Amino acid sequence: MSASVGEEQLTAVFHHIDQHEQTYLDRLIEYLRQPSISAHGQGIAEVGEVLLAWLQKLGFTAELKPTAGWPMVLGRRIEDPNLPTVMLYGHYDVQPPDPLELWDSPPFEPTIRNGRLYARGVGDNKGQHTAHLFAMESLLAAHGKLPCNVIFLLEGEEEIGSPHIAQFIADHQDELNADLVIISDGPVDHSGQSTIEFGVRGIVSFELWARGANQDLHSGNWGGVVPNPLWTLIHLLATMKNDRGEITIDGLYEHVEPPSPLEREALDKLPVNVAEVLAELDLARLDMPPERPFFDRLSIWPTFTINGLHGGYNGPGSKTVLPCQAVAKCDIRLVANQTVSDIMDKVAAHVQHHAPEVEFVRLGGMDPSKTPIDSPFTVPIRQAIVAAQGKEPLLMPAMGGSLPNYVFTKTLGLHTFVIPYANADESNHAPNENMEVWRIKQGIKTTASLLLHLAQLS
């Protein structure tokens, strides 16, 4: 427990949470029974109304904010303009539950087995943003007020790529005047340890289309004479990344910076058991040259993945065909200081230079986001986690995946922290999504502790 937060404040709220653990679990289960699938809209409106009522009951000024897609749920509770304001961001939509036949219990009939709660959306993200709501409920019950001001923002389109959040944030800056952003989503570290994630990588997605003749041809009559779109893609892609895993797209590493000393220190502390990873994935080796160890590659280097490459025959045995087209679907993950527009332009220029006949199709992107490890909020956040969990969290300069956190760090200029509450094997986006029951209560306590500790900065 931190010296600056009164022990009795923490004790009181933790006691309330312990007393209400079963109630909160039951209410989470009730909430999980309601599908809210952004991909086809099922239940979105109903869950929006539930959240609105919930926030209003907690004394928030709350509304459903329309967007060009599903609405945002926005609630504000301003205790005192002199207190810090924390924005809590999450999402109320869930992934579709397919394939249903792989679930051991139905996705919208929450079931506890072996200490885990199974349901679609339990980890991603309902069990995490309800930790925020339940923590505030316990804080209000224990102390009559929240320790700081809270802006509560839930998106309804996170699982379909947050297509409207950038516009929404840009349009509503006056209602989003916080001091920092806290997001509880995703899993803790593979080792089970809690993590503070200071950044997320960005992403650009694109397709490369190579086209040959206007129809598939006979390889004996035309092979070696008529251009083969598969060879075209292979020779182009071979100029874009070498067999040591280095991206060789002209200028791609231009804005990549080495880790700061604090980031270096944090990266070196991140645990990875390579032997265990190899065994779990049935791999003989990782792509991991000594100068770019595991977490360096995922945090501070861009990576270039071919998500799919398809052209020509795909049946059994052989077919002597010369295919007429081929496509490679790709993503590049961006690190701090890289931008979607600059990287898209660089890839386009590279393709134009090396294979001008290949069509480059921009699919979309998301800028990266980074908050400095030495942010003034880092110390109280670490203290809050230790107070609730009894152990120092790991510090991760950036997670490998992509979230639209740049709208908070770049558009709003706010330090943004991802503090996940779900277990590493939560199976989000997969059948049998689950959350360890003890982590649900730990998330509620951690949130209460965070709000109490961040209040000390005023």
Next chain:
Amino acid sequence: MSASVGEEQLTAVFHHIDQHEQTYLDRLIEYLRQPSISAHGQGIAEVGEVLLAWLQKLGFTAELKPTAGWPMVLGRRIEDPNLPTVMLYGHYDVQPPDPLELWDSPPFEPTIRNGRLYARGVGDNKGQHTAHLFAMESLLAAHGKLPCNVIFLLEGEEEIGSPHIAQFIADHQDELNADLVIISDGPVDHSGQSTIEFGVRGIVSFELWARGANQDLHSGNWGGVVPNPLWTLIHLLATMKNDRGEITIDGLYEHVEPPSPLEREALDKLPVNVAEVLAELDLARLDMPPERPFFDRLSIWPTFTINGLHGGYNGPGSKTVLPCQAVAKCDIRLVANQTVSDIMDKVAAHVQHHAPEVEFVRLGGMDPSKTPIDSPFTVPIRQAIVAAQGKEPLLMPAMGGSLPNYVFTKTLGLHTFVIPYANADESNHAPNENMEVWRIKQGIKTTASLLLHLAQLS
């Protein structure tokens, strides 16, 4: 007409063919009504019996020869042991007719439109091997005997890759004691001119399998750390053929020989209208460096075609997946002096050297075949074609595609000539397969002329 063949002999048989044009056309139509689809066996037995009766009516000793698959039809008519013996090879099986909805008239209801006879198998190969049969019928009618001995061999599995012909030929050499082999299959030159094809390229088919983790992974969490089978294949394939179209598999060109002066002369005479090819295929360019012109690439150089490459996501838009496996299906066409076993071994060694974790799967192959252009049979064959068609044929050192002709040239040691009778746009293996009606009669006359001219060699 050749000086060595009596004009009256040719005139008599051509007259008989002219008189019976309609009869022969009707009988071909009747024959085409009977499906004989080797892929599923439909009609194979019935058509075998029809052919047996036909040959017996022509005075042949004929039988259905069992193989491990569909039987061979083998007929022999020995006029005089001192006469040359010509083996006529063809196939009585046809391709499946799917997709049926793309046929303008049903595939097994032969229909004449605009001077073409439409039916499955008309060009490939029923309209061509019946030309052999009708020619012999007219020769017998006009002269009471054939001008030379004939061994007539029809296969029932050509359309499924001739899996048993090599064994059959090896096992029945004593019944196949001919002086040369003539095959009428495939189309004449694109320009419409008749062709003598002295060789066929061989082929090896193989797959390259790259495997990564035991499941698809998230590209943000694992991309750049876990090996991507698509990148593995790209880097391997890029070592196997360069962007100038040269195969760079170690040792692959070892046994490739430059064309002989006669082959050079023949190749230079083969007409190709590049502008027309580009327009027909909607292409901006061909892969045709100046030192390897069009027909050189198809006749005297091996070519390496990726028939299909597949791995990872193939739906709309993007999916940030790191695929767990990928496969490339490939063929290499072989030229004279290359062998299946040597090239398979060279590819395997190359893969083992450059990407030992990639699985190399041998799918099968067929050796190339070549008959020298200055074969003693070339002159009478050319004279026979001129006598029947009024024009010198083109000489093609080797066709780009692959047929099992090596069983004749290598196992039996016989010079083998492919003399196609079908039009270039016969659409074999496709809907609306057709043969120009005038070419059917021309094929019959050409066969009669060939047998008369080859008889002069005795």
